[in-house]
Amino acid sequence: DFARGPKYGDAAHIIVSQQRFIATMQGRTATFSTFSDAHFDEATFEGQLTGDRMSLTNVWHWILKLKARFLSGSYAEALAAADKAKPLLSAVALMLELLDYFYYTALTVAACYENASADDQSKWRDLLTAHREQLREWAENNPPTFADKHALVSAEISRLERRDADAMRLYEDAIRSAREHGFVQNEGLAHELAARFYASRGFKTIAHAYLRNAKSCYLRWGAEGKVRQLEEIHPQLREDHAPPSPTATFGATVEQLDIGAVVKASQAISGEIVLDRLIETLMTIALEHAGAERGLLILLRGDTLLIEAEAQTDHKTVEVKLRQSTVTPAELPESILHTVIRTRQSVILDDASTQNPFSADEYIRQKRARSILCLPLMKQAKLVGTLYLENNLAPHVFTPARLAVLNLLSSQAAISLENTRLYRDLQEREAKIRRLVDSNVIGIVMTDFEGRILEANDAFLEMTGFDREDLASGRIRWTEMTPAEWSDVSQRAVAQLRAAGSCEPFEKEYFRKDGSRVPVLVGAAAFEGRDEGVSYVLDLTERKRAQEALQKAEAELAHVTRVTTVGALTAAIAHEIKQPIAATVTNASAGMHWLSAQPPDLEEARQAFGRIIRDGNRAAEVIGRIRSLVKKMPPRREPLDINQVVLEVSAMIQGELQRNRVQLQTQLARDLPEVLGDRVQLQQMILNLILNAVEAMSGVADRPRELVVGSGASDSDVFVEVRDSGPGLDATNLGRLFDSFYTTKPNGMGMGLSISRSIVEAHGGRLVATQNVPHGAVFRFTLPTGGREVSTSSSSAAEQRSANASR
Template identity: 25%
Template sequence: MANEVAPARRLAKLLEAAIESTKATSGVIAVTREGGWEEAVGVGAKRIPLDRLPVSILTAAVSLRDGIALRDACSADRWRTDDYVRRCKPRSVLCVPIRCNGALMGALYLEHAQTAGVFAPTKIAMAEIIALQAGFALENARLQDELSAQHTRLSNTEAKMRDSLSQLDGASRLKAFGESAASIVHEVAQPVAALETSARAGLRWLDRNAPNIDAARETLAHICACAMRARTIISALRAKARQTEPTFIVFDLADALREAAEIVRCTLDAMKVSLCVDGLSSPSPVRGERLQLQQAIINLLMNGAESMQGVPESERVLVLACESAQNLLRIRIDDCGEGFDPRLALRIFEPLFTTKPHGMGMGLSICKSIVDAHHGQLELTPRLERGTRATVTLPCFSN
């Protein structure tokens, strides 16, 4: 779902997941604005007009904290005479409010047309988790609309001022950088909240009954750890925006690199990418911010993995190696991907510059700023065989 850029497609994916996981026969995600209901999103991102929505059920559900779950709407005293129920004759009905940061955003409506009592407590819990995700998607859509309106106003202002302000281009780039950084913080913060909530819900389910409890607990603990790591990244970005001095400590770089490799291993497995590590057995003390350096390495590893998606699976090999030479530590990341145009070598670290269709142009810029802050050097060079080599050079720590 993270690759679905359009908000309507994100909502459609969430609706499809809700229908599949609860065994419903149909459903919609209805959006509320200014106290009224708008058109809803159906399966396949189709727009559902207002006159086809169960408005009375939606309105009643959002007035309650936990929504409405009807075992058999056709026989329920309150609902069997409802216009929608008489017309469509749904049996099992589930309607969960969609909220974000306490604000009502809409409702997730699911029904089963033939069978009563379909929505058991576990399915209701799953629908609530998906409704939480839908709230984040709707909030992101609202923020994107606001950002688009701001960009429109900015473009109009630039058109009027272009002839008189020679430095407008540089100012606009700085403003765009600030907006992009704020967008990154927001886009990461919302899924992190969902990850942590989902992990805690999963642990509560496991405390009751579930197969393979130990493996599931380990997975949920990993989700919580990733959430904490993402929050640390957000704090680092905010500190950078405030120009706060970083706090450096001495730590083992080899251990930090092994941990970074474990963090991305599941993602790389899903991408059919093999990760090989070399030279991480001996302690390699450095002075710096462990989490920031790990994030730079993770970004470089993911860049390498993404560049290999167009090559055969058997050739998708990513190498992470570390070696010391002359009071320096050199981290090397080799991929077998498409590589980059050498003519772009001077621009690849520029903020907002990207060659990816859906890239933001911030990853390599952030990596370079982290390495620079550690008095190091980041280089990207083409490999003779094929692909790209990313090299991070850092000074060794000496007492």
């Protein structure tokens, strides 16, 4: 009923398909060749499996129908179901239902092959080969799960190819593998097909033996409908009362049981999906059908055995107490429990008061129990838990008929317990997701790939300015909310979702309802089997504002750094400007003198005035270089001669070098290729490196203060090195040298080298520092030549920082 709600319609259809398959196998449908009964119409149900249903819902039903019709011998219907399932297989690409499709389609084709037309046989030969190869690949990777299926399909192909010796061996391989790994239904099917093979070859006695084994397996599987079909086709099976096989745990036949009571009990157990109610139902039914006075349900939680429930009866009512406690010798005979867990077989003591293998158990001695039964709860080959029952009043309480009922019910109980666990996990996950959605910490929106918005939480609606009415109307579509320049990014994300089921988080913008834009970070995952998915949307508005504020602060800091640097050069700049001004005054006086002569010496005056013009231009150049460094300008990339940039900076700092008694040598390589860069940024960086070197050598008194600025080329880069003879670098802090705000200067801000590295990286280059030999440090930066593009992925952040540095 829960699954039939508006949110889980597809899940309800899947559950119904499974229930109808089980009902068919148990013989509770109108015939063994239909899912229909008095309360269910197969054709009506299949009419609802339209294209707007989840592909998973539809393919699950058709594969179950393929399986059921093959087992009933309705091969034409099985083939039709396989054809309907085939185009939908991507929905079960990672599920075991895909195995059932390959397995039962191959077996159905093999069953029909000999009576088919030549065209069908030609087509089916390719199909059988392809399906066998797929099963072989799976079997090589996981033999316990797939080996018996591969062996049985291979046996059928050998039968068709008249390779009888191979077929006999492969049928036995399939039977053995299925038995060893707990696939009792597949063991029964392998016996049945082997019987059909031997009968076709005239070995009636051998065929009958295989049929008896097939019936025994189907009985243990609980497939009473399949057993009745076998007995109708082979009446001699009704006369057989073969003893149970070594792995059987009951001795009563289906005919000895109250089928109606068993079916009712099984339905009651399978109908519960809430764990507590399932446990109460299971324990009540177990005590009522077994004649027990007391019972314990013990389940495996990881590697720990826990008593989940205790039931007791006063012969009128059954009282079930839910609990979770560890197993102790005071609760039950531990030796019996451990035997059941180890062997995966039931243990029954008709009279525990008589001598038996467990007589020494402390519980049996103290409680004086009479009838004891402990059953394993198995789901395929997996132990889920155990059911312990006892009656302290009478011996021989657990008769073969009661034991048969309990074994049938225990199989259903194991399945239901596992299903309730899965359902509980699903509820917990759904609750966590719902809390995440309702917490509105982040925007969450469910969409399809075509643009529809199916559901969204309040955070997403508030972020985009829409409301619930807009959402319900279907007027908002994520494709229309996406600006044109972001469409390619969104479509690439959709392609990733289709291919991989998820996409890498990406930035984009949405149009808000009022036409404004909101920057967002989007991550998404697709729903399996559907062209729909869920997206997690983070509003980046505040982050963008913070980034802009940070960029503005960085720009101001870079500007301050340049102004501070120029301030430190005040004396040198004054010297640079004073020289041409003094020369201008001298030449002006000389010019006046030559003009005052009699007669005036015009040639000398002309030369004096030429020198005035030269010195004026020289002063203007100095002032221009200072202005370009100090004022805020947007970055401008242009082809540059790096040597010329070095010489411009060298000319600017001549006075500073003389004042600090530093000898400058330039070792500039000739004919270097041009670099693409911003002249002001590169000047700022080189100036900073040279001034750092000058300051580092200020305390050197025992050797010359030598500064070498060199350039050169390597591969497709040009490089510039600044070498000094100062005290060198502290090796312990070398890794922090370019960190913001790290400085070794008493009055330093720690931004110069950080900004310098940002400038270099924005130009696609690298800045490194090493020790000079024998004294000092070397700062070397490389820049790509003008013909090589800068990688945007590696330098975009630095590009922004360096752009700020120019403002």
